[in-house]
Amino acid sequence: MSRRLLSTGALSLGLLLIAGCALPIEQGETESVLGPDEFALRIDRLETDLATRCDLQQASLTENARRQETLVADVREVGSLLRHLRADVERLEHAESDPALVTQECATVEPALGGKTVVGRSEWIGLPDVGTYLKARIDSGANTSSLSASEITRFERDGANWVRFKLGLTEDDVVVDGTGDEWIEAPVERRVRIVQAFGEGTRQVVSLMMTLGPIREPVEFTLNDRTHLNYPVLLGRRFLMDIAVIDVAETYLHERPEFPGGRPADEAEADENDRDDEER
Template sequence: MRHPLLHTGALSLALLLFGCAVPSDRPEPDPVLTPDEFATRIDRLETEMVSRCDAQHELLATHVQRQELMDTDMREFGSLLRHLRADIERLERGDDGEPVVVSRECAADELGLANKAVVGRSEWIGLPDAGTYLKARIDSGANTSSLSATDITRFERDGEDWVRFKLGLGENDVAVEGVRDDWIEAPIERRVRVLQAAGETSRPVVSLLMTLGPIRETVEFTLNDRSHLNYPVLLGRRFLMDITVIDVAESYIHERPEFPGGRPAEEAEQDEAGDQDDEEA
């Protein structure tokens, strides 16, 4: 049997012989530099620092140059602004020193007027259902349009309320002569109440096809006798809204429509000569 001390001694000898293969947690020491290697490394570091400083100086010089250019531009901009203000003040004063009001012209598209027809304070309209032209007064103060009518008679047709009437025209009202006494029939759309000095009255409202220049629309008319007024037709906001613009300085912008039995459109100017601008409500 092998002696225990002999076994322990052999193990210790093996550890001494192979101890260099056992890993160690201690860091390896930095290699020792020779004086030449140290000087070389210092030179390299110095060169890198000088290069970095040169780059920083160049970047700083670039920033300074840009700042100087910006300062120059700002001075020029300030000078231009002062001159512009002086020109504006001179234009506002005018040559005689008085202020000048400059109005801005708006494009039609800006105001939403591009697709609207321009109408004057009075226009010729056509009533194809009645076969005549009539003079119309444009009145944006009135809500519903009005047509002069007489002999207004209510009747029933197919269970609905209808009305028949004749055009209420005075001797001076211009129309196709052959239709002055013709009956016109139309369904009653609704009735409106009107307050007058004599009391409250109810008027029927009918829809009739109407033309005015390029406009061809079905228009609601309140029926009442306007023969004592200057115009047998009054066009109110319900018709004017969204499709027309009123030029109060003009009248009869659009040509008078022509109907069988009526006079040609070129003779309309003679019938417009005696118009009166004043119109009762």
């Protein structure tokens, strides 16, 4: 009898031990169960974190693209400078092969100016490829020359980058009739980065043949809207270098070039009443 009671007690104790494994964990050790609101809040946090990481990655990709574009622009600028250097070398070689011509040119050089053309602070320039004249402000404080352009459109031709645009003009600008509506196409020589008060940007640079008095040279122009300024053309240091000097006390020292459909050069004086002699 006592042995049976002992066996029964042992069995009961074993069942209690086994059942103890299934008993609920005491308070403070229970694993919390997320309710619907807490689950939604956690999902929102995960989405926010994922969106933040995506934004950071996109910003990094944008910055890398900008740096790549800047490097490409620098490489194109070096290529443009090399082309101009090659043209200068060819001119020097031609001059050495024709000493009589060099002697004749040197005879007309003014020693004080080193053969440079004197220009006023504002002048008439001609764009033979466009067929028009324009007023230009000469400013040694600017590096690259600038041409007012509108409807600027980039495109590719034979694997090279080109640009199509129209002259950006106001009703006060004096040009050959009809040229303001004509499309102009030119290869993009390079791009320059512009830093202004409201941020940075880049502009296409094209090379156009330009005349100013006795000067006939290809000039690099940045393309941008200058209709809020007083002159559709700005000529900077790159144009002046080695070929011209400014007499700031003078304006329009050289005749306005003539083009078919334009007014004669002797009528230019009537169009030379500048709106404002200050360029902003």
